[in-house]
Structures are given as structure tokens and as C-alpha cells.
Amino acid sequence: MATKILDKLRRTLFKEGVVPADSESTEDFPESSELEDDTDCISARLSGTLCFEADRAADSEDPGEASGADSDSDFLGESLENGPCSTDASPVGLSASGSSMLTRQLQESWRSLRARSLPEKLVFEVTNASVVQEGTSKYVLYTIHVIQSGSFDKTPAIITRRYTDFERLHSRLRRHHGDEMEGVCFPRKKLRRNFTAETIAKRSRAFEQYLTHVYSLPDLRRSPIFLQFFYLGDLRLGQVLLRAGQYREALGSLLNALRLQEKLGCQQLPDPQQRTHWLFNLLALVTCFQELEQLGEAQEHCDRALLDLTPSQDALQKQQFHPLLIPLLQANVRLSWKISKDKRKWEALLQEIQDCGVDIGNQPSLKEYLTKEVLVESEVESKHS
Structure with a gap:
């Protein structure tokens, strides 16, 4: 009978969030164990999936695969991994002081990241491609944003160029920088289907890669032609x-x-x-x-x-x-x-x-x-x- 009464008393205490001092087994605290497992799962998913190095981010085939310095997810993962163990928390969730600690950690991580000296380089991004009809002439005009990476660029510059402009650039660079241009590829002309969405999309990506490749070579990057x-x-x-x-x-x-x-x-x-x-x-x-x-x-x-x-x-x-x-x-x-x-x-x-x-x-x-x-x-x- 006494055992039953003690059992009932313990259940009541657990419901009210009061934990007996002599109770240390995690088996008595299923909520706490679930929280710990959840935290580890989140940390495992987030750690190592975000790239904050400019070089690696730029090399990604899909820009959406690499997050920039403004991503909050990495801070969350870092805070959960370095924060207090979930078994030390109340079964009903984080306390006000724990929340404050998490906020401070987020702020410190943000300040630490902003203080890093990230290498700056240029990103060339085709943001628009439109078909232009001028009399009997028809061509695609590509709008390219030139953006400084490594920090938030408030003043991106813009150029608009057509295929023949790129072709002329490539020809002049090959004529005057033959050795350096040896491994630089250029999208070939097509006799048909130049104005399909697929062709325009492929060429947009090709022009981004072309400018990035040329800019990565020091002699070409400083060339007056470029x-x-x-x-x-x-x-x-x-x-x-x-x-x-x-x-x-x-x-x-x-x-x-x-x-x-x-x-x-x-x-x-x-x-x-x-x-x-x-x-x-x-x-x-x-x-x-x-x-x-x-x-x-x-x-x-x-x-x-x-x-x-x-x-x-x-x-x-x-x-x-x-x-x-x-x-x-x-x-x-x-x-x-x-x-x-x-x-x-x-x-x-x-x-x-x-x-x-x-x-x-x-x-x-x-x-x-x-x-x-x-x-x-x-x-x-x-x-x-």
C-alpha cells in the first residue's frame, strides 16, 4: 500500500515539473531522453552541410546548395552542439535563463563570423536573358550582375552583352594571350534553336563559368582587353x-x-x-x-x-x-x-x-x-x- 502511495506521489510531482533530488536515472525521464536524441539529430543534420568559405561556395554547381554568411542554420547547429546538455534541462523545456544563454551564443557566433577575414572575389551572375528584335536582326541580350563576394555587396554593377560581344572578347584574348587561354572553353555557335529556353539557359550558365574561369587567371584578370x-x-x-x-x-x-x-x-x-x-x-x-x-x-x-x-x-x-x-x-x-x-x-x-x-x-x-x-x-x- 505504501509503495502504491509513493508511486502516485511521484507521478504527481512529475506532472508538476518537480524532480526529486535522488532521482538520476534517465529511464524515469522519457521526455528528457527524447529531447537529447532530438538535439543530437538536429546537430548531426546541420553540422557540415553549410559552407562559409567563399572558394567552396563559388565552386558549387548549384548556388542554392551553398549558404552564405547570413544563414542562421549553422548558428543553431553550433549552439545546440556547444550548449547545455538536454538531460540538465527541465522536462517541460528550456528555462528563461537557458533561452538567454542560447541568444548570447547566437550573438557571439554571429559576431565571430562577421569578424573573420573572408577572401573577396567576383561573382558573375546572369540575372536576365531577353530576346531582342531590331529590324531583321534578332539576338539574345544577357544581363550580368558583377558582385563582390566575401561580404554583402550593396552596389553590384551590371553589364548587358550579347553572344557576339562574348565571342569578340574570346577571340581577342586568344589572339593576345594564347598560352593562358589554352584551357578556357567557350560555348559554340548553333545554327538552329538559338532562341529556345533550353539554349538560353545553358548559355547563361556557360557565360557565368567562362567569366569566372578567365577572372581566376591572374594574367587574364589584369588584361586591358578583359x-x-x-x-x-x-x-x-x-x-x-x-x-x-x-x-x-x-x-x-x-x-x-x-x-x-x-x-x-x-x-x-x-x-x-x-x-x-x-x-x-x-x-x-x-x-x-x-x-x-x-x-x-x-x-x-x-x-x-x-x-x-x-x-x-x-x-x-x-x-x-x-x-x-x-x-x-x-x-x-x-x-x-x-x-x-x-x-x-x-x-x-x-x-x-x-x-x-x-x-x-x-x-x-x-x-x-x-x-x-x-x-x-x-x-x-x-x-x-
Whole structure:
């Protein structure tokens, strides 16, 4: 009888969530054992299935198979594996303190992941392909997003190209970089079914792989032929619109060209033509923003251009500096004055140039330079020519 009463008392205590101190067997706590098994199952499913390394994620055939740094699942798996054992928890679930601990672990994991230095590289993604009819001509226009991986890219750049554009790029690269292009494949032309959904989808994927392969090879990645394939069209269009006084329309092309140049690292290359195109883009943006009364943006791009043009003290004494340095300094002084920004640094540099005996009057305007400049397409000499 006493045994029955004790049994009944124990069942009552279990229902109310009170655990006797001397009861340690997991057989008396089926709920706890099930929770532990569940946790292990979740951890086993989540661990090792998500990739946070940029190189491995980019190599996946299906982008959906690799999760980026924003995925929450890996944090959940990590927290469950490293968190308190489920046998220590109440049979009715996690307590408030346990929930708080889980939240802290999630936050720490997130901060730890964000602090990692992930290698950055470019991702080329075809986001749209549309059939265009121009008179008797018909072709597919591919829209490609150029995205910086390794962190969230707030400003992806966009290009639109057709098959013949890619074919020309491939032909020029093969002509001037034959050795490096030896193993690079290119989608062949088809006589029929060029406009079917299947063909367009296959070519979209092939163009993504083609650009990724070329970009992975250092010599090709730095080739002016490859770089100008991306930005030169936008730069030339911006110049045409600037000449016509359509400054607002020109901004879109020029800003996209600048984003492409930045992502491709054009501003860091020693090639003189890349430097010329980089400077032209900055000065064109200065002019457009100035004409549109967006003086803060104009002055900001002036500063960026001056980072490249400011000469060393020795070059200054020898009067060896860029011919656009003086008009750019004069423009920056005026803009800084209008937006109440400190201009003494640039005024001092102008004065120093004048003290060296240079006439700072009668300088060409930035707009005059921009309208007259010819944006030449590079033709790299072959190594074997």
C-alpha cells in the first residue's frame, strides 16, 4: 500500500515539473531522453552541410546548395552542439535563463563570423536573358550582375552583352594571350534553336563559368582587353551624354562604370591606360555632379582624383605633374568653399605650384578635357609577336 502511495506521489510531482533530488536515472525521464536524441539529430543534420568559405561556395554547381554568411542554420547547429546538455534541462523545456544563454551564443557566433577575414572575389551572375528584335536582326541580350563576394555587396554593377560581344572578347584574348587561354572553353555557335529556353539557359550558365574561369587567371584578370569588356562601353556612353549636356542621364553610366572599375581593381593597376580611364571617370562625375548642383558628391570625387594626381615634393620642384592637376585643384577649392569644407590644404598646394614659377592662370577646364579626350580601346601586343 505504501509503495502504491509513493508511486502516485511521484507521478504527481512529475506532472508538476518537480524532480526529486535522488532521482538520476534517465529511464524515469522519457521526455528528457527524447529531447537529447532530438538535439543530437538536429546537430548531426546541420553540422557540415553549410559552407562559409567563399572558394567552396563559388565552386558549387548549384548556388542554392551553398549558404552564405547570413544563414542562421549553422548558428543553431553550433549552439545546440556547444550548449547545455538536454538531460540538465527541465522536462517541460528550456528555462528563461537557458533561452538567454542560447541568444548570447547566437550573438557571439554571429559576431565571430562577421569578424573573420573572408577572401573577396567576383561573382558573375546572369540575372536576365531577353530576346531582342531590331529590324531583321534578332539576338539574345544577357544581363550580368558583377558582385563582390566575401561580404554583402550593396552596389553590384551590371553589364548587358550579347553572344557576339562574348565571342569578340574570346577571340581577342586568344589572339593576345594564347598560352593562358589554352584551357578556357567557350560555348559554340548553333545554327538552329538559338532562341529556345533550353539554349538560353545553358548559355547563361556557360557565360557565368567562362567569366569566372578567365577572372581566376591572374594574367587574364589584369588584361586591358578583359577589363575594358566590362566598363568601357558605359564610360563612352557617359562621355556622349556629357557632351550633349545630359548630365543626369550620364551619371547612371558613369557610376556603373566606376563600380565596375573598382570591383575589377583598375585603380590599383600600373597600366597607364587604365589610370587614364579611371581618372576620366572621376573627372566626368565631378563635372556631372557640379552641373546638377550636387556639390558634396562633386567635391568627394575631386578628392578621390587628387589622391592619384598629388605629386611628390621632388616632382613638384621639377614641375613634373599631371596637366590636369591645376584645374582639378582650382575646382576643388571652389567646391570646398561652397560647401564650407576646409580648403586650406589645396590652397597651399596651389600656392606652392605657383611659387615654383608655374602659371596657374589660363588653365583648360575639366569639361573641355572631358569632351575632347578620346577613350581608346587597348590592343595588347602578343607575347609572341
